[in-house]
Amino acid sequence: MTSEPAPTASDVGTSDATGAGVPGTAGTGAENRPNVARMYDYYLGGCHNFAVDRAAARQVLDIFPDTGVAAQTNRAFLRRAVRYAVEQGVRQFLDIGAGLPTQGNVHEVVQSVAPDSRVVYVDYDEVAVAYARRLLGDAARTVVVRGDLRRPDELLADPDVTAAIDLTRPVAVLLVAVLHFVPDADDPYAAVARLRDATAPGSHLLLSHLTLDGAPPLPAQRGREVYQQSTAQLVPRTRPEILRFFDGYELVEPGLAWLADWRPDGEPRDGVSHGFGGVGVRR
Numbered sequence: 001m002t003s004e005p006a007p008t009a010s011d012v013g014t015s016d017a018t019g020a021g022v023p024g025t026a027g028t029g030a031e032n033r034p035n036v037a038r039m040y041d042y043y044l045g046g047c048h049n050f051a052v053d054r055a056a057a058r059q060v061l062d063i064f065p066d067t068g069v070a071a072q073t074n075r076a077f078l079r080r081a082v083r084y085a086v087e088q089g090v091r092q093f094l095d096i097g098a099g100l101p102t103q104g105n106v107h108e109v110v111q112s113v114a115p116d117s118r119v120v121y122v123d124y125d126e127v128a129v130a131y132a133r134r135l136l137g138d139a140a141r142t143v144v145v146r147g148d149l150r151r152p153d154e155l156l157a158d159p160d161v162t163a164a165i166d167l168t169r170p171v172a173v174l175l176v177a178v179l180h181f182v183p184d185a186d187d188p189y190a191a192v193a194r195l196r197d198a199t200a201p202g203s204h205l206l207l208s209h210l211t212l213d214g215a216p217p218l219p220a221q222r223g224r225e226v227y228q229q230s231t232a233q234l235v236p237r238t239r240p241e242i243l244r245f246f247d248g249y250e251l252v253e254p255g256l257a258w259l260a261d262w263r264p265d266g267e268p269r270d271g272v273s274h275g276f277g278g279v280g281v282r283r
């Protein structure tokens with residue numbers, strides 16, 4: 001495995017620490033609390049983050065210096081998994097927990113191969129949604145919806161979702177780096193099963209999930225403590241726990257794998273996996 005330097009303050013932009021001018025933030029206090037979408041943006045070297053996000057992200061980077069590389073590895077997995085689904089003929093993509101737009105967005109990967117494809121980005125975070133709407137503008141066949149993975153029926157009934165996605169045809173549901181923000185108390189397994197049951201045979205589940213399998217316990221605990229101050233708690237799961245999300249799906253080769261090892265395609269091997277990923281097909 002190779003290691004590259006994590007992003008530093010000088011690598012990223014300098015969003016106004018007060019949040020002034022940032023869509024969706026006026027009067028919300030969004031700038032006062034580290035936000036998991038914007039911390040992730042910082043790890044990726046993005047500039048859509050506030051001082052409070054950067055401070056929390058730097059604490060995580062102090063504990064796990066390769067977090068930036070691991071975030072890139074997760075994005076590379078997402079691109080490969082999306083390309084795989086397009087190659088299987090899927091033309092509808094429901095990206096739940098989409099986060100802030102970044103390089104290699106799902107609609108760019110999908111529509112470079114199949115321009116007629118539809119992409120729906122969903123996030124429950126109002127700032128992420130506001131940014132996404134502004135940055136994606138009027139990208140064709142692409143919509144941004146505010147919705148919550150924990151309420152799949154509401155999400156699937158959203159008029160923008162029903163207008164874009166035909167549930168009688170195969171759809172790729174992306175749950176990439178999002179389920180580790182949903183605690184067991186919110187029954188993420190039931191939510192994933194509901195999405196599975198609502199989708200047609202031939203639909204794909206593209207999933208990645210943080211694990212602490214193999215991580216030393218003390219740093220892992222400190223990392224989780226940083227997230228306790230943020231907008232969402234971190235819930236890393238073990239490999240068997242992550243595998244359960246694929247109940248009712250047939251995993252494609254190589255199964256549930258470390259992210260860097262899931263069908264590597266010759267892109268520079270970023271190689272630091274903090275999680276497992278896989279693609280399942282609903283038969």
Ligand SMILES: C[S@@+](CC[C@H](N)C(=O)[O-])C[C@H]1O[C@@H](n2cnc3c(N)ncnc32)[C@H](O)[C@@H]1O
Pocket residue numbers: 036037040074075078096097098099100122123124125128147148149150175176177178181182232
């Ligand atoms: C680490 S980012 C992942 C972004 C993108 N999927 C990726 O992997 O590059 C996690 C995103 O999930 C969103 N999120 C967390 N819990 C959610 C929920 N219950 N419903 C919808 N989005 C959620 C956060 O707001 C954040 O934008």
